[in-house]
Amino acid sequence: MFDAETTAILRSVHKEVCEDVAQSATAIRTHVAATILEAAKGDWSIEDLKKAGRRALATAATMRL
16 A cells, blocks of 8 residues: 555654553554554645644543544
């Protein structure tokens, strides 16, 4: 779906956004990843992806994941 460079950027953004999330919190990490992937459709910047990931992380606390 994405080229190698974009995939590396997506992984880097996810790692940064989830740096304080336990590896065992897979539902939260998956929710953030899915949100970042959705934000990567169309035009985007790295900052856009980070903002989307941070919003997903903030809302994950109130969701039943």
